[in-house]
Amino acid sequence: MIITRFPPSPTGHLHLGGARTALFNYLFSKHHGGKFILRFEDTDKERSKDEYVESIISSLKWLGLEWDEGPYFQSKRFEIYQYYAQKLYEEGKAYYCECSKELLEARKKELQERGLKPRYEGTCREKGLSPGSGRALRIKVPEVAEILFEDLLRGKIVFPADEVDDFIILRSDGSPTYQFAVVIDDITMKITHVIRGDDHISNTPKQLIIYQALGVDPPSFAHIPMVLGPDGSRLSKRHGAKSILEYKEEGYLPQTLINYLARLGWGYGDQEYFTMEELIEKFDIKRVNLSPARFDPEKLLAFNGYWIRTLGSKDILPHLKPFLGDYPLYLYSEDYLLEILESIKPRVKTLKEMAEMMDFYLLEDLNYDEALVKKFIPPKKVPILKSFIENLHLYDFSDEKSLEAQFREFADREGLKLKELAQALRVALTGKTISPPLFEIMRHLGKDRVNQRINKVLKLLEGVH
């Protein structure tokens, strides 16, 4: 069975890059009928925060990336790391080091100044030190010429062995470092495929050394390229990348994020739009591109527009409701909401815009912008609107087509084209110059509200003209 994992460190919110890594792991495991595990890498006590655990969890849930196992917390697994560390120590594959941070720092600086690679030189390697306070446990890197592995996407990757020094696996306070904890976790959680950002490529040889010391076969590795910001710089929480939850608040659909993220660095012929189901079916890790991809907010927005107008109103409504807080929703039926949603759909790119554009459908009493009303309903059109509402009772509001036909006849009698009356009517009914088609609006608003709104506008104009 294929088992993948997503191991965020709770030191920040989930952003696009992390979400994409989670997605690819999720898709890969689901495509193969496998398992997807969530694990928090919170061994850094200073920077890890509970609020980030919460926000990462709700981000993943919102995206629909549900895990089959976990969440695990490394901070609760210290005995496990201790056990394996002890084992390596006893077998002589790891040793304690008493060098102070200051000393190490100074040595590295010195090496760097001489144009050498900054690395630990094995000062304590042969000292045979026993555990003690202030002592960190280092792994003894075997003396081989090179370390190599087969990356699922890139093929063979070779590192000269002197690139890797005797790195620390247990800090002097006994806590495991990242390199050690990942490996132990991946072993004990039986991870078969590690899919992660290519910033981890150079960590891989270190981890392979741990696998080797433990005598365990490593999992398969697939290093996916990073997501870059629009300017080509690295996208990361340290550079103010937006959290997934912010996109939610701005009115993006989870479907949009999933689709967009999947297409960032991955392609399936000329197909652009995918549902999660399609992605699971069609996702092939080997088709992931090797070069870093820039995040393009404009395309994300376009994709959101696509999904808003493509998804059924029933699927959108639950996502839209949080944006409708200012409206007296209790006045309306679910069916009414679905209908007006349908009417706005092709005109907006976010749910936030949608909620704003819907106001005239949901507010009982519109507040008009006087200047706007004055501009679009000049004095000579006032009597026409008056005449229109006087005859309102003759109109059939149940059908857009006949409403339109009747209105066109009316305009004709007044010696005007529909075109010449449209904006005046639109402003009266919606308070704005942009809206869905007039007769669709009238049908949804109903005779009473149409009557009431035009009357209000006429009244308002009496005092102005």
Next chain:
RNA sequence: GCCCCCAUCGUCUAGUGGCCUAGGAUACUGGCCUCUCACGCCAGAGACACGGGUUCGAAUCCCGUUGGGGGCGCCA
């Protein structure tokens, strides 16, 4: 500085030696539709980083250069 990875329109991508006068998406421009705005449709402009090879033939294979990204922590 050393090591690793990468390189097709502005951006995301299709392309795996001949189907490429390089396809799609997005953004942009023009047009159509039209009661406004969108949607939709049609058209246009826009890319194989550069230099060497290999080959009858290269966007596709190899080498170098350049450019971009990443790593070199008792961070993850």
